[in-house]
Amino acid sequence: MTTRDLVLIALFAAITAVLGLFPALTLPLTGVPVTAQTLGVMLAGSLLGARRGGLALLVFLVLVAVGLPLLAGGRGGAAVFAGVTAGFLFSWPIAAWLIGWLTEKTWERYNLWRAVAINIVGGIVLVYAGGIAWMVAVAGIPLDKALYGSLPFIPGDALKVAVAAAAAIALRRYQQHPLGHPA
Amino acid sequence: MNLSLYQPGTSPVHRLHAVWKLAGLFAAGIAVLLTESPLLLAIGLASVLACFMLARLPLGAVLRQALPLFAVLAVFFAAHAIFTSPELGTILVLRFATIIGCGLLLTLTTKVSDMMAVLERALRPLALFGINPAKISLVFALTIRFIPVLADTWMSVRAAQQARGLGGNPLALLVPVTIQTLRRADQIAEAIEARGVEL
Structure with missing residues (x-):
């Protein structure tokens, strides 16, 4: 890894933290502000690629674990990794890695729809699978109940998928050469 | 903060x-x-x-x-x-x-x-696998340092976009912040190498 790779990992870990400090999105119709840290997951994956994107989120989680209040709502510390919903957090680095990997694979044909599809696979399917698997395995919640309990969060995450995909496309057009091929 | x-x-x-x-x-x-x-x-x-x-x-x-x-x-x-x-x-x-x-x-x-x-x-034993623990420490230190910097960037971009009537547009916020971040990455990497930090 070059010094630039290390700096990019740190910067995107920091972006994910900043996304937790401010509500970035407002849900249409309901007007509920959504803190958008999974945007950081999707951005890190689609802009940095698998390796650097996954590591950026890993760095972020380690900093949360050692006691920085970087999660939305100023939460942090070792305790959040023992909670009922910790599986969602553990999924983030894997999701960023997967989004990055799929982006690298489709780099030549990358467009808005592929970006949306990739973000859905990594940012929703994988994150929910991780979160729900944790609830079922660790917290003993029946699978169907865990599924239904997670449904209300899907609209917000769908919005984030769209925003992250549009941002990735806009940035790709802008940043083609300096960023180069991810990974 | x-x-x-x-x-x-x-x-x-x-x-x-x-x-x-x-x-x-x-x-x-x-x-x-x-x-x-x-x-x-x-x-x-x-x-x-x-x-x-x-x-x-x-x-x-x-x-x-x-x-x-x-x-x-x-x-x-x-x-x-x-x-x-x-x-x-x-x-x-x-x-x-x-x-x-x-x-x-x-x-x-x-x-x-x-x-x-x-x-x-x-993390020190990672050196056995060819991973330099100093690099990992650097990344953590950089991240902690970058958070307030990026929070500032975020707030100034948000103020600028609100002045343009784009306050409710998440893309108008996210894209400029990320561009500034990517630009900054090059400068910081150059600065680290210019100071002769051996990694």
């Missing part, structure tokens, strides 16, 4: 070395899985609470972190009471509450720098 949950103090809990507190957290994590007796688990939770009393932490700081976690636990207990059994719910809630309590105590009584020191020592 206060970037730490640490609450200064001089109690025995504060003075205990971070390694021992971490070891205690892991031990508690294993211990609660070894028993299904609500009585034993309740004793465990009570001893964690006793440690909180011993640490004499400000109540507000504890509640600010604890309430969101325990709100989830309340919903979780209700779900178990309805769908499985209240007995199972009680056991699981006691387990989670004990571990969450231990984690909270660790975080509130331990400086981030002490935790990082333990982490860096734990």
